[in-house]
Amino acid sequence: MQKLVSKVTDNTNFYMNHSPIELIEKYGSPLYVYNEKILREKMRDMKNLVSYENFAVNYSAKANSSLAILEIANEEDLNIDAMSPGEIYAELKAGFSPEKIFYISNNVSKEEMQFAIDNNVLLSVDSISQLDQFGQINPGGKVAARFNGGIGAGHHEKVITAGKNTKFGIDPDEIELFNQTLNKYNLKLVGINQHIGSLFMEPDKYIDGVYSVLSIAKQFKDLEFIDLGGGFGIPYNKLDEDYKCLDLKALGKKLDEIFEDFTKEYGKKLKFKIEPGRYISAECGVLLGTVHAIKNNCGNKYAGTDIGFNVLARPVMYDSHHDIEVYRKSNEKSEKTEPITVVGNICETGDIIAKNRILPTLKEGDILGILDAGAYGNVMSSNYNNRLRPAEVLIRENGEVVLIRKRDTLDDIIKNFVSLK
Numbered sequence: 001m002q003k004l005v006s007k008v009t010d011n012t013n014f015y016m017n018h019s020p021i022e023l024i025e026k027y028g029s030p031l032y033v034y035n036e037k038i039l040r041e042k043m044r045d046m047k048n049l050v051s052y053e054n055f056a057v058n059y060s061a062k063a064n065s066s067l068a069i070l071e072i073a074n075e076e077d078l079n080i081d082a083m084s085p086g087e088i089y090a091e092l093k094a095g096f097s098p099e100k101i102f103y104i105s106n107n108v109s110k111e112e113m114q115f116a117i118d119n120n121v122l123l124s125v126d127s128i129s130q131l132d133q134f135g136q137i138n139p140g141g142k143v144a145a146r147f148n149g150g151i152g153a154g155h156h157e158k159v160i161t162a163g164k165n166t167k168f169g170i171d172p173d174e175i176e177l178f179n180q181t182l183n184k185y186n187l188k189l190v191g192i193n194q195h196i197g198s199l200f201m202e203p204d205k206y207i208d209g210v211y212s213v214l215s216i217a218k219q220f221k222d223l224e225f226i227d228l229g230g231g232f233g234i235p236y237n238k239l240d241e242d243y244k245c246l247d248l249k250a251l252g253k254k255l256d257e258i259f260e261d262f263t264k265e266y267g268k269k270l271k272f273k274i275e276p277g278r279y280i281s282a283e284c285g286v287l288l289g290t291v292h293a294i295k296n297n298c299g300n301k302y303a304g305t306d307i308g309f310n311v312l313a314r315p316v317m318y319d320s321h322h323d324i325e326v327y328r329k330s331n332e333k334s335e336k337t338e339p340i341t342v343v344g345n346i347c348e349t350g351d352i353i354a355k356n357r358i359l360p361t362l363k364e365g366d367i368l369g370i371l372d373a374g375a376y377g378n379v380m381s382s383n384y385n386n387r388l389r390p391a392e393v394l395i396r397e398n399g400e401v402v403l404i405r406k407r408d409t410l411d412d413i414i415k416n417f418v419s420l421k
């Protein structure tokens with residue numbers, strides 16, 4: 001096998017004693033491949049972010065909720081957040097005890113709230129309207145609430161979740177009504193939380209967000225925790241020579257200072273939580289796919305692959321960049337590089353993974369590795385065009401490869417439909 005572009009996975013020894021070609025031959029294409037060692041390292045980075053003791057990392061399962069990934073998060077003693085009963089269900093199945101799960105609800109039915117209550121999972125409400133409904137079904141209960149501290153950040157406007165243009169959080173101007181609603185149902189507010197948005201590379205905005213949530217926290221007596229949210233970014237452009245990583249050391253140091261100062265002012269050593277999703281699971285995942293066609297169309301060169309936006313939605317949804325590696329089974333060399341648009345097999349013109357990307361001259365049968373696909377990859381995949389969601393494999397720390405999600409079958413595609421015949 002030749003590796004035409006493989007700097008990143010060579011540096012991290014991503015495939016260990018395996019080759020991407022062998023993995024595709026065994027498990028089919030496209031295929032999500034995860035590396036357990038990298039995953040655990042990222043989990044530990046987050047656990048060691050600060051030295052303040054009363055600190056917890058809630059892995060944000062929405063980034064990758066494959067059962068095996070959740071099981072590893074549990075083994076690493078992380079806490080976990082949930083966005084739906086489905087995530088709570090999977091997390092309980094993965095072995096998390098209910099007190100480690102934090103359900104950050106958003107516009108949910110009373111039945112969904114009841115599901116959390118029945119499973120002893122703490123729920124955060126996202127509006128006074130929802131707090132009132134929670135009070136109706138669980139008077140005297142414990143609850144948390146998400147506030148909009150006014151500071152938002154993120155890699156795309158669609159993922160900025162605080163500030164003026166978002167549906168999320170309770171407006172701090174409404175604290176009086178919020179308190180009245182708590183009192184009306186004798187609810188105990190145990191924690192407040194926020195999430196400014198997804199993917200920041202400079203700590204400043206996060207720190208501003210922390211100050212804003214702390215100023216809200218001071219208005220409540222006797223909280224048990226403050227959850228600062230996620231958003232910790234990863235560099236998606238590692239093939240650039242001068243890419244930068246998030247400076248976790250500087251961020252952690254600043255957070256430590258803030259936590260100590262806050263403790264003095266509040267008079268109690270509260271628990272501080274963070275909720276990283278992408279930071280933990282993005283870099284442990286590569287999406288492998290196959291080039292099936294090369295063509296020129298009106299002056300543009302295309303590589304047609306099986307990596308449609310049903311498999312990886314991020315480039316189409318947010319114009320996101322993912323680095324691409326190229327592996328080839330034959331010995332045929334590609335000396336030249338050229339701009340090529342890498343597209344999928346979905347029946348839409350917008351089905352583009354990378355536009356005019358400079359790659360070695362590709363040919364049919366080449367295998368592409370789409371890097372940093374472990375977060376918001378397979379969780380956002382779909383069966384659009386009745387295509388099968390890919391399999392997922394995990395390269396364990398001892399080098400063994402295990403299948404952690406089977407590829408869909410054709411029967412999976414139709415099994416929930418009811419025929420008129």
Ligand code: LLP
Pocket residue numbers: 060062063081104159161194195197198199229230231232275276277278279314318375376
């Ligand atoms: N906490 C809450 C309440 C969130 O809504 C999110 C992400 C997180 C934590 C974790 O954020 P992270 O650390 O992963 O940035 N699909 C988009 C990202 C959407 C993020 C939604 N909320 C993408 O592919 O970029």
